[in-house]
Amino acid sequence: xxxxxxxxxxxxxxxxxxxxxxxxxxxxxxxxxxxxxxxxxxxxxxxxxxxxxxxxxxxxxxxxxxxxxxxxxxxxxxxxxxxxxxxxxxxxxxxxxxxxxxxxxxxxxxxxxxxxxxxxxxxxxxxxxxxxxxxxxxxxxxxxxxxxxxxxxxxxxxxxxxxxxxxxxxxxxxxxxxxxxxxxxxxxxxx
Numbered sequence: 001x002x003x004x005x006x007x008x009x010x011x012x013x014x015x016x017x018x019x020x021x022x023x024x025x026x027x028x029x030x031x032x033x034x035x036x037x038x039x040x041x042x043x044x045x046x047x048x049x050x051x052x053x054x055x056x057x058x059x060x061x062x063x064x065x066x067x068x069x070x071x072x073x074x075x076x077x078x079x080x081x082x083x084x085x086x087x088x089x090x091x092x093x094x095x096x097x098x099x100x101x102x103x104x105x106x107x108x109x110x111x112x113x114x115x116x117x118x119x120x121x122x123x124x125x126x127x128x129x130x131x132x133x134x135x136x137x138x139x140x141x142x143x144x145x146x147x148x149x150x151x152x153x154x155x156x157x158x159x160x161x162x163x164x165x166x167x168x169x170x171x172x173x174x175x176x177x178x179x180x181x182x183x184x185x186x187x188x189x190x191x
Contacts, residue, residue, distance in 0.1 A: 004098075004100060005095070005097035005098070005100050005133075005134070006097060007097055007098060008097075009095060009097035010071070010072025010073065011072060011074055011095070011133060012069070012072060012074075013025045013069060013074060013075060013076075013077055013092075014128075014132075016077065016124050016125075016128060017082075017124075018120045018121065018123075018124050019120065020081065020082055020083070020117065020120060021079055021080065021081065021082060021117065021120055021121055021124075022080040022082055023077035023078070023079060023080070023091065023121060023124060023125070024077060024078050024080060025069055025075075025077070025078065026062060026065055026066075026076070026077075026078040026087070026090070027062075028059065028062055028066070030062065030078055030087050031055055031058045031059050031062055032055065032058075033078075033086065033087035033088070034052070034058040034061060034062065034087070034090075035052055035054075035055045035057070035058040036109060037088065037089055037107065037108065037109030037110070038051060038052040038057070038058055038061070038107070039051055039052045039053070039057075039058075040109065040110055042110055043107065043108075043109065043110055045145075046142075046143060046145060046146040046148070046149065047107060047143070047146075048143065048168055048170045048175065048177075049170075050171065073095075074092065074093055074094070074095060075092055076090035076091060076092030076105070076106075077090065077091050077092060077121075077125065078090060079091055079106075079108065079117070079118075079121050081112075081117075088108055088109050088111075088112045088117070089106065089107050089108030089109055089112070089117075089118065089121075090105075090106060090107055091104070091105070091106040091118070091121045091122060091125050092104070092105055092106070092125070093105075093125060093128075093129055093133075093135075093138070095133070095135075099136075099137075100134070100135055100136040100137070101135060101136060101137035101138065101139065102129055102133075102135055102137075102138050102139075103138075103139055103140065103141070104122065104125065104126070104129075104138050104139065104140040105140065106118055106121065106122060106140075106149075106152070113148055114148070116155075118148075118152045119152050119155045119156060122152055122153075122156045123156050126138055126156060126157075126182060126187065127187075130184045130187050130188075135184065136183065136184050137181055137182070137183050137184070138158075138181065138182050139158075139161075139179060139180065139181040140153050140158065140179075140180050140181070141164070141167075141177040141178060141179050141180070142177065142178050142180075143175055143176070143177060143178075144163065144176055144177075144178055150178060150180070153180040154180070156182065157182050157186065157187065157190050158180035158181055158182045159180060159181060159182065159186075160178065160179075160180055161179045161180065161181055162178075162179055163176050163177070163178050163179070164176065164177045164178075164179055
């Protein structure tokens with residue numbers, strides 16, 4: 001029997017913990033921390049969003065996030081290091097209830113690249129999506145030059161499905177996106 005989510009499906013972002021991280025709702029107090037990674041041109045060059053030019057850009061992002069939280073549309077978790085209580089990035093799910101799937105998205109500051117922190121966050125968010133939300137499929141995309149993001153998806157057990165040619169128009173050009181996914185039955189088999 002296939003579980004179907006109601007069209008008006010809503011959920012709140014709960015606090016989650018891993019060995020090194022706390023995943024929590026963000027607040028307006030996180031604006032400076034968001035700006036620290038989102039204003040880095042090297043971070044933004046590997047995403048589909050523009051780097052934040054001013055802290056007001058980060059505040060506008062947080063305003064959107066707060067409205068998603070308030071409306072029950074989920075949104076990104078803030079990724080916080082347990083060691084020093086510092087917000088270093090985000091990881092979230094955008095749910096498509098009628099198809100019982102979500103798109104996973106994430107970003108992390110450059111000082112924390114290559115330490116397995118994003119993989120740790122992604123694994124916990126995938127677990128939450130399957131165990132707590134009852135999703136059937138979680139997918140994620142990255143621009144082809146973002147080798148680190150592709151590695152995160154692979155380490156999280158996601159399967160490369162192919163490259164979607166010129167799928168998005170961002171930063172003045174059409175960009176390809178690499179698509180990865182994991183199904184609930186695949187996730188269960190690895191657990």
